[in-house]
Amino acid sequence: MAYRIRIEPLGREISAPQGTNILDACLRQGIWLPHACTHGTCGTCKAQVLEGEIDYGDASSFALMDFEREDGYALLCQAKPLSDVVVEAEVDVEEGVEFPLVEDYRAMVVHVDPVSPLVRRVTLELDRDTVLLPGQYFQWEVPGHQVKRAYSAAQITGRRLEFHIKYSPQGVASEWVFNSLRPGDQVALSGPYGRFFLRPPDGSPAVFLAGGTGLAPIKAMITALYLQRPDYPATLIFGARTVDELYDDKYFRALSTAHPTFRYLPAVSDETPPDNSHVVSGRVDEVIARTFERLQGHKAYVAGPSPMVDACVAALYQKRLFARDIYREDFFTQE
Numbered sequence: 001m002a003y004r005i006r007i008e009p010l011g012r013e014i015s016a017p018q019g020t021n022i023l024d025a026c027l028r029q030g031i032w033l034p035h036a037c038t039h040g041t042c043g044t045c046k047a048q049v050l051e052g053e054i055d056y057g058d059a060s061s062f063a064l065m066d067f068e069r070e071d072g073y074a075l076l077c078q079a080k081p082l083s084d085v086v087v088e089a090e091v092d093v094e095e096g097v098e099f100p101l102v103e104d105y106r107a108m109v110v111h112v113d114p115v116s117p118l119v120r121r122v123t124l125e126l127d128r129d130t131v132l133l134p135g136q137y138f139q140w141e142v143p144g145h146q147v148k149r150a151y152s153a154a155q156i157t158g159r160r161l162e163f164h165i166k167y168s169p170q171g172v173a174s175e176w177v178f179n180s181l182r183p184g185d186q187v188a189l190s191g192p193y194g195r196f197f198l199r200p201p202d203g204s205p206a207v208f209l210a211g212g213t214g215l216a217p218i219k220a221m222i223t224a225l226y227l228q229r230p231d232y233p234a235t236l237i238f239g240a241r242t243v244d245e246l247y248d249d250k251y252f253r254a255l256s257t258a259h260p261t262f263r264y265l266p267a268v269s270d271e272t273p274p275d276n277s278h279v280v281s282g283r284v285d286e287v288i289a290r291t292f293e294r295l296q297g298h299k300a301y302v303a304g305p306s307p308m309v310d311a312c313v314a315a316l317y318q319k320r321l322f323a324r325d326i327y328r329e330d331f332f333t334q335e
């Protein structure tokens with residue numbers, strides 16, 4: 001059984017199998033609607049349902065207030081049609097950007113490597129080629145649980161994708177990845193999702209800010225940037241609490257040696273860096289404050305836990321960077 005979904009004012013109509021949320025149905029059929037978390041928490045996909053019945057799904061009451069629901073609004077990443085529906089939604093369009101379709105993939109685990117006390121690097125080989133924008137993420141199905149988890153792809157080499165997965169106490173995905181996932185296992189995933197991706201480089205110097213596994217999408221972007229533009233001006237500030245959490249340090253040091261226009265500043269907030277170390281002390285927002293005079297004319301990409309992202313955005317504003325030149329990806333802990 002399938003329902004018809006019409007998107008206005010675009011005027012396009014698609015069919016969605018019963019049980020599919022409206023956002024997913026659209027992304028799989030070439031209608032690119034705004035979204036970020038795809039878990040009902042950020043509110044980016046909010047839109048008005050003009051006609052028809054829906055199941056509101058697991059929409060957080062912060063992201064969708066009661067009065068909005070009464071006015072006919074829904075979170076499209078959660079809303080499932082219970083009849084044919086008409087939705088009024090703004091379609092995402094960006095000059096020079098072609099959004100890839102979301103598809104389902106099967107993959108084989110190639111490596112599972114501990115890269116820091118709380119992070120595993122998992123390399124998957126997909127069953128076929130994929131297209132994604134550097135910085136986008138995939139949804140993994142967690143076996144034995146009716147849940148999906150979002151992980152950004154950190155490296156893309158042919159059909160091989162690298163992911164960085166952080167341990168979360170009581171997290172069902174952490175339990176699986178840290179205790180039982182092995183090379184040769186199969187993983188079901190879908191994607192790519194998300195609007196946090198590298199914009200076509202236009203000459204504006206880039207500032208990349210990462211906290212924890214927020215490094216994953218940032219690594220994908222920086223790698224893609226230097227493949228396209230070997231002498232592009234860019235700075236990465238990667239923040240962690242302690243030096244042993246600063247994974248992929250060798251990778252970024254090698255990149256800064258190979259590309260003198262790339263500046264790499266790893267920073268730790270909860271301990272003093274060793275003497276003569278390249279690591280600096282402080283949170284990422286503090287390093288921004290003392291590293292840059294002004295950031296007008298730059299583009300910034302920020303990924304990590306929400307409080308870190310908020311603090312960085314405030315520091316970027318202080319340095320006169322406009323909101324339109326800041327791209328952010330908030331990482332939420334999921335059990």
Ligand code: FES
Binds near residue numbers: 042
């Ligand atoms: Fe739907 Fe975040 S609430 S994308």
